[in-house]
Amino acid sequence: MKSYLKRYARNFDYPLFFTYLLLCCFGLVMVYSASMVWAVNQLGGSPDFFYKKQITNLCIGAVAFVVGAFIPYKIYKENNVIVSMLGVMFALLLAVYFFGFSPGDSGAKSWLNLGFASLQPSEFVKIIIILYFSAVFAKKYEKGKLDNINESIIPPIVVLFAASFLIFLEPDLGTLVIIFFIAVSVIAASGIKFKTFGKILGVLGACMVIALIGIFFIRDRFFTEKRMGRINAYFNPFEDEQFFGYQVVNGYLAIGAGGIKGLGLGQSVQKMGYLPEPQTDFILAIIAEELGTFGVAIVLFGLGYIVIRALVISLRTKDPMARMIAAGIASMIGFQTFINVGGLTGIIPLTGVPLPFISYGGTSLILLSLAMGILINVSMFVKRESKGGNGNGN
Template identity: 90%
Template sequence: MKTYLKNYSRNFDYPLFFTYLLLCLFGLVMIYSASMVWAVNKLGYSADYFYKKQIINLCIGAVAFAVGAFIPYKIYKENKVLLVMLSFMFISLLSVYFFGFSPGNSGAKSWINLGFANIQPSEFVKIIVILYFSAVFTKKYEKGKIDNINESIIPPIFVLFAAAFMVFLEPDLGGLMIIFFIAISVIAASGIKFKTFGKILGVLGVCMAIALIGIFFIRDSFFTEKRMGRINAFFNPFEDEQFFGYQIVNGYLAIGAGGIKGLGIGQSVQKMGYLPEPQTDFILAIIAEELGTFGVAIVLGGLGFIVIRALLIALRTKDPMARMIAAGIASMIGFQTFINVGGLTGIIPLTGVPLPFISYGGTSIILLSLAMGILINVSMFVKRERNKV
């Protein structure tokens, strides 16, 4: 144990850790700034309600980070651990179907109320898919069966589609896109041949085509007024700026008002009741309004640094599992950031995906902290591996 801790401290990835820490602290400050008016005027809470709740979330996240950072990542390859993870994932997803609710009438029945806290099981799916796919493909890689589609692809693809179908039923379409992107990224980093990878993409494409055909037959129940409103608002939010386009338009106003320098910390106008729940997935709009381009650059620069560093870790290691875990975490954070910023700026339709490390949310920050801990553990292994050469 003493030797392990000594090696750990020597190879600890301090730049990665401090970037994660600074983003969390920056997010905490902006959650307080963005949520104070909403908490008092709309919900009747104290001005620091969401701030205090996020502190608790970060404390739990710190424990999750420590667990991920200090437990060797190869333990996730053990069959018993994989069985526990998959069991937990499907039980929690199934619980959403029976006990889930939609906070704030968001339309997505994707949360479970535990009494003392609300959890979002689709967030667990992201990290479990990374670890499960990395473990399964590592075992196939070691046995020389990585390119045998029947043996290496069918079981994990079945697990992926089973979990994705349950997330789709909620429906959490933003989470669904992230889960598929993660799975494809991990497979791409597995060492699989390009020809085999192309076949996998073909299989996924066929399955998605079948799903789209199924949606066509239930289009009247699937394309609800709210979903169609979001789609129409994506194309032209100003046509319905008092209803479905309301959030997007006010997000634009916040970004435009901030300009280069911003109005100053705490000086946002849009958080005064114009932008609904500004501490969640639209928090970057408040950052842009109060801190301008500089504030946005801090956030996107920090997130970009984590993604690039994770990809470099994946490229530098010879261990297939380390490579896949690092690539999976990079894709999760990178693609989630793209969906959030894309929805805010009108590049893609809104999906309600939080901005990593910045937006208010317990399940999100706890699972992201766990992912960062695991990435730190992988980074330590890669650094020690290179030092031995």
């Protein structure tokens, strides 16, 4: 055991770990700063209400990180583990369909009330899709059947669309887009031939067209007033700045007020009731207002480092499963960051996607921590692989 811990410590990816830790701690400070007024005025609680809950989330996330880091990633390739992961995923998604609720006025019935806490099952789908796709394609790669569409592609695509359909029914379109992007990224990193990959993209594209046709026939139910309002607010938020464009406009005001230096930590004006729930999806606007360009740079550089580091790990390893897991985690964090920042800055419509490691929220933070633990485990394997280790995943 002692020699194992020494070997583990020797191959541990400390820069990646400390970047993750820095982002979590920075996010904790900003959650407190952003949420204190909202907690008092809207919930009638203490100023540190969300701060304390986020500490609990971080503690659970730390356990998830340790589990992900210490369990060899190759265990996720075992059939019983694959079946268990898929069972949990579909059980949670079906539970949301029958018993889910929509917090506030989000419009998406994507949460489960556990009594002591709320759970967002679609966050589990992200990491499970990464592990499941990586395991399936790694097995087919090892058997030389990766480019056989009937044997290697159809089963995971069926699983992907089944999960996507249940998420679509919630509907949680932001998470749905991220999951599709993750799946495509993992497949692209599998070593599949470009011609076969093109066929897969064609199949996915055809399915998307069919889905759009289906949406057309139920457009009156799908394009609700709120969704149309968000779309219109994307094109011109100032036309309806008191209603659908309200959050976007106040986000712009926060960013503009911060400038380069910021107003100072805790000095945000927009969090004084102007920006709804600033500790969640729009926390970067508060960071920009209080800490200016410097604060935003800390977040984006930290997230950028994790994404780039994951891609480097993916490129360095010879193990197909390690390569796909690292690429999948990189795409998950990178694309989720893009959707959050893009919605905040008006590049894309708002989707309600949290900023990784920074926004308030338990399910997202815990699952991201688990993903970071798994990435650390893969990174340690790559280091041992480069030194001529035994390749057992640690």
